[in-house]
Amino acid sequence: MPPAFVHQITKYDPADRDEQGRYIGAEDTISDHGPVEAAYLAAVAAFAQDAGIDRLEIRDPAVAGYVHFGAEPSVAGHGLDGLFPPDLTGYHDGAEVSLPVALELIRVMLRDQGAWCRLEAGDTFTVHVGWDQYLYVGSEQPCPHAVARTRELGLFPRPLAASPYAAEFDEAEVTEPADENFWMRVRTELASRRTLLLEESYVRNAARWHRITPKNLDAVRVGLGPRALLSVWPDLNPDVTAVLAALPQDESAEFVWEAHDGTFNHAIVDDTHFRQLTAQMTDARAARVLPLTEHRPLLCAVLPDSDACSAPDGDR
Incomplete structure (x- = not known):
């Protein structure tokens, strides 16, 4: 109230x-x-x-x-x-x-x-x-x-x-908790896919990306930010040229890529950015396009307080 x-x-x-x-x-x-x-x-x-x-x-x-x-x-x-x-x-x-x-x-x-x-x-x-x-x-x-x-x-x-x-x-948002049942479903996906991409939206309009495997899942989970929105996607595609060619026409999309040094980056792009992206992706290891209009990850949940690390109170 x-x-x-x-x-x-x-x-x-x-x-x-x-x-x-x-x-x-x-x-x-x-x-x-x-x-x-x-x-x-x-x-x-x-x-x-x-x-x-x-x-x-x-x-x-x-x-x-x-x-x-x-x-x-x-x-x-x-x-x-x-x-x-x-x-x-x-x-x-x-x-x-x-x-x-x-x-x-x-x-x-x-x-x-x-x-x-x-x-x-x-x-x-x-x-x-x-x-x-x-x-x-x-x-x-x-x-x-x-x-x-x-x-x-x-x-x-x-x-x-x-x-x-x-x-x-506010409009209704994701309320499913990233509880043990959620992580069990993540492990089930990993059992067949071996690797997945985890998007950690720790505040609105900002995200960190993690490649998760059965071996590193627990370590990644420990480092997630409090109350983060978690979205699980298929892993990036190593055929970056094919990913670039599949950019949607006349609409924006989120382009996620792994740089040569292993870091993950993302940007909102459309087909007008093709030439610029192509030049930037010369040494990219893998990439994926995530549509903005039909945002449908494999799994999506919010990290509950019980699974969140203690955080500083911002008094700096």
Whole structure:
């Protein structure tokens, strides 16, 4: 259940809206990287203080995909440099961070730098950043002092029934757990295929790839990130020329390949990239095309907490 009290917080004065509710004032839809942005962060801090919250969980984390829809250009590291290491250890679903780190994540989202997540404390406190500098704070308490403080900061809080970015409004996703039954089915596939490709989506729009065999499966499993989405695919095809020739026409696909040094890479491509890919694949060992429209792995499941390694809390 969402928190009982939800407020939309914006810099847009309600007096500057037309009869249809559209904003017609002078405020821009991007962050000023200055005092207004600081006011947003101070408002969230005030709500957290009223609610007695000093730590939040990262939920449904994402980074910029191959198409970035933000109003500002994405930046290297998705805006997370200095908060998390380059491999994003500690930035995963369920990771707990301190309020100061949470506020920095909100800053990243206000700036559309690439990373996005929900910040929540169970069902009692939530912070969601939406498009165009709309921010939503939910609490089990009315937080009157925080509401007043938000107005003092020059922002405009508005009560809502629920945040439009609440998880309850998301489309259904994979919920099958990567439990022992899942791993038994992986072993069954390996018994006949000998090798498989495991896609580890540790945050949305980011993945690591592993070639798994009956011998290395346990070792790979130990290193998987907490709550990762796992997809099992047939192994890469060593006939890279044939894979390139099979690129779908007039649609994008995910192209995965193993470089000469044994590392795995992937990119979203279409047939217009054929010449560039062909030049890049001269020393590739193997490759495979994974369709985006019919994403049908052999097996798919989410790593449950009981099978996840303990992770740092992101306080860096």
